[in-house]
Amino acid sequence: MGKEQPEILYEDNHIIIVNKRSSDLVQGDGTGDESLDNIVRAYIKEKYNKPGDVFLGVVHRLDRPVSGCVVYARTSKALTRLSELFRTREVKKYYWAIVTDRPPAEEGILSGYLKKNEKQNKSYAYDKEVKGSKLAELSYRVLARSERYYLLEVDLQTGRHHQIRAQLAAAGCPIKGDLKYGAPRSNEGGGISLHSRRVTFVHPVKNEEITAVAPLPDDKIWKLFSNV
Numbered sequence: 539m540g541k542e543q544p545e546i547l548y549e550d551n552h553i554i555i556v557n558k559r560s561s562d563l564v565q566g567d568g569t570g571d572e573s574l575d576n577i578v579r580a581y582i583k584e585k586y587n588k589p590g591d592v593f594l595g596v597v598h599r600l601d602r603p604v605s606g607c608v609v610y611a612r613t614s615k616a617l618t619r620l621s622e623l624f625r626t627r628e629v630k631k632y633y634w635a636i637v638t639d640r641p642p643a644e645e646g647i648l649s650g651y652l653k654k655n656e657k658q659n660k661s662y663a664y665d666k667e668v669k670g671s672k673l674a675e676l677s678y679r680v681l682a683r684s685e686r687y688y689l690l691e692v693d694l695q696t697g698r699h700h701q702i703r704a705q706l707a708a709a710g711c712p713i714k715g716d717l718k719y720g721a722p723r724s725n726e727g728g729g730i731s732l733h734s735r736r737v738t739f740v741h742p743v744k745n746e747e748i749t750a751v752a753p754l755p756d757d758k759i760w761k762l763f764s765n766v
Contacts (some may be wrong), residue, residue, distance in 0.1 A: 544578050547750040550617040552743045553609060554578060555750040558607040558669065560729025564694075564747075565596045568586060578610060598624050603716070606633070606734025606752040620743030624697075629739040633692040633702055634681070636731035636759060637711040638721075641688060645679035648705045651696045661700040661717055663708035674698045684762045687714065691735070701734060714759065731759060 545557040547700050558564065566573040579592040586735055595617030609629075611617035623629050651664045651671035664671055675695040676701030682689040688711070691700050700719075706712060707719035713732050725731065738749040754760040 542572070542577055544574065544581055545604075546581075546754075547607060547752060548748060550612075550744075552613055552741070553611055553620065554582070555737065556608050556610065557752040558600055558605055558608045558734075559728060560603050560725075560755065562737055564599045564608055565604055574608065575610065576706050578630075582612070595620075597621055598629075599735055601703075601732075603728060603730040604732045604734065605729065605755050606760045607631075607737045607750050608734070609737060616742050619738075623739055623742065627695070627697075629737060631694055631734060632736040633694070633761075634733045634735045635678075635690045635692055635702060635706060636714045636763070637688050637690060637706060638686060638714055639688075639711040641678065641680060641690060641706075641711050643679070643710050647673040647675065647677045649673075650705065650708065652701060652704055653701045661698065661704040663704050664735070666705075672696075672698055674701050674705060676702060687759065688763065689763045689766060703730070725759075726757070729755075 547557055548555040558579060562588040563571055565575050566668050575594055575596055580630045582588060595611035597611055597620045600608055611620050650660045651667050652674040653659045653668060653671040673696060677693045678690045680688055681691050703713055703716055703719045712720040713730050715721055716730040717724050733754060735754060736749060736751045741748050752765060
C-alpha cells in the first residue's frame, strides 16, 4: 500500500465510508492540496488492482476543519441513490462538538434562520427570516463534561452552510478552536472540535440499515471524553 492510507469505516462494492481528519479536504479545491477523494481513489486502485480511472462519487461534504464520517459512492447507481437519501434527509448524521461555554440547557432545539456571506465564507444566524436566509434547525444534548469543557451530541434536522458552527455560536457556546465563529483560541493543527461521529442509513443497493462510527481524533482534549 502507498504512503498515505485512509481510515476505512465501512466498505463494499457500492460505498465506502472514511474517517476524515480535520485537515483533509473532502474534494479537491483551488488550493492544490491533496484531497481525501483522491487518497481513497488511490487506495481502491491499489487494493483491487483496477486499471484506468477509479470511479468515486462525492455524496456530501464536511468543512475542512471538521473530522469524522464521510460517505463516498463507488458506483454511479449508488451515487444517485445516496444523493437522494442525503437530499431527503434519510441519512441520520450525529455530530460531537466540544464547547467551553455552558450551553443554554442540558438538551434543546436550536431553530432560526441562517444567511451565508459568500465573501466571508461564513453564515450568520437570525431569529426571524431575512432576505436570502434559510430555516435551520438542530437538536443537541450534553453527553458529558470535564472541568473546562462540555461534550455535545448534535442531531441535524436541516443541512445548512456551517450550520452547527453558526447556531452553537449564536447560542453562546462556539465550538472549541472555531475562530471564525467566536472561539478565543485556535486548536493545534488548525482544526475545530467538531466531529461527524456517526451516520446511519439504508444501504442504497442491499436495502439493509448500516451504521458507521468514526473513532475520535487522537488529541488530548478528545481523550477527555474517550469513555463516553
